[in-house]
Amino acid sequence: MSFSSLDTALPTGADAREHALLLRRVHEAALAGRPAPAPLRPVIEDSWGRTRRFGIDPDNAPPPRMARLDELQRHREASPIAEVLPLIRRSLVSVADEADHVMLVTDASGQILWRDGPRRLRAVGDRVGLVEGAFWNEGSAGTNAIGTALVVGRPVQVYSAEHFVRTLHPLTCACAPIHDPRDGRLLGAVDVTGPMSTVHPSTLALVNAVAQLAEAHLQSIHHTHLERLRSVAAPLLAGMNERALVVDDAGWTATAVHMEPVRRVLLPKHRETGTAWLPALGECALEPLPGGWLVRPRPMERSAPSxxxxxxxxxxxxxxxxxxxxxxxxxxxxxxxxxxxxxxxxxxxxxxxxxxxxxxxxxxxxxxxxxxxxxxxxxxxxxxxxxxxxxxxxxxxxxxxxxxxxxxxxxxxxxxxxxxxxxxxxxxxxxx
Structure with missing residues (x-):
């Protein structure tokens, strides 16, 4: 995604302070049911509609929902983003510090898993609930860059009164989702948030570039794991005369013999040694391997799903x-x-x-x-x-x-x- 295609908050050539005043008039008019002096960006207008349906009060919104410390730790350990967190920190924390921003990394539900930044900015985050363990999806915090980017699946910048909740009007934030490079599944997001005076269109491009870098590194980790699995399985497959393939625990194919390999096999939720019907292959024998499974399709007609x-x-x-x-x-x-x-x-x-x-x-x-x-x-x-x-x-x-x-x-x-x-x-x- 190029810089020019990113949906930044400031119109080209706009004065940031004047635009913030205009957005506040738009916000007040929308809540009072009066005609607005200017239209909202479509991504913000749609988000405000969702936020209203959640019943969020712009003047008396409760603090975002919080996870217990033990839950937060489990979610951190389960997040694939943990593998690329050092890369994200190296790429973004120093820049965020210089720009007076705090860096946030969330999971797909909008829960903040990690936070870094200057102490002064972390204190600002503390006051509005931008803390580790807090959920910043739209249903919990209304329109904000984290929640809205997770909904629309693309980078989003939110400035001042584009936030639905008034207590967030002094802030600007830019967020980009991180997807699993293997199948496009949403893993979470990376965000930078700071005072509204720090708004700049390039912030969104920077955050988007870091998210793309994280996805590329996750892809490299995946390829390394499959290569290791191929090495483990090579002696076993060398003596086989039947169709077989080796997949990792998520079903991604590492190698195959005597058959055209499929990119991924959908393994049953509860799998064990034995036989199972698989959507792409029919009836198969499954045997565990270190870090994956040996799958041997049986020479019989496939059964169709019902x-x-x-x-x-x-x-x-x-x-x-x-x-x-x-x-x-x-x-x-x-x-x-x-x-x-x-x-x-x-x-x-x-x-x-x-x-x-x-x-x-x-x-x-x-x-x-x-x-x-x-x-x-x-x-x-x-x-x-x-x-x-x-x-x-x-x-x-x-x-x-x-x-x-x-x-x-x-x-x-x-x-x-x-x-x-x-x-x-x-x-x-x-x-x-």
């Missing part, structure tokens, strides 16, 4: 597949969530050109649509058919959608998703 649930209520959209041997959950990238939702609504199927218009608003992205659906089909064998693209007739499809139209894939700008939101506003549930 039910698919597209869960859009969670913070990370998830598809749950029910098969003969149990359930498999797969977190979706934003693009894959859009495509599966559109196919769930249009059970008769959609051509590549139709999906190109649904997702991009034009016919010129058919190749991209085909590539993305090819990835989906590799993960979820037996579920998606082609010509046209559609869910298999043998599969029961259920969509678990949000209660409000604006919460339907809120980060999506796809025309097809926008049309579904409009249908929901009109009282029509398009997937029923």
């Amino acid at each position: 039910k698919v649930t597209l869960d859009l209520v969670r913070s990370s959209p998830t598809v749950v597949v029910s098969g003969p041997s149990g359930e498999w959950a797969h977190r979706l990238t934003p693009r894959h969530a859009e495509l599966l939702l559109l196919l769930a609504v249009h059970r008769e199927g959609r051509t590549g050109a139709q999906l190109s218009r649904d997702v991009f608003g034009a016919n010129g992205h058919v190749v991209t649509v085909r590539a993305e659906l090819s990835r989906v089909r590799r993960h979820l064998g037996g579920i998606i058919e082609s010509r046209p693209y559609r869910f298999s007739e043998e599969v029961r499809v259920r969509v678990s959608g949000p209660g409000h139209p604006e919460d339907l894939l809120p980060g999506s700008m796809a025309p097809g998703v926008h049309a579904l939101r409009e249908a929901l506003r009109g009282g029509v549930v398009p997937w029923l």
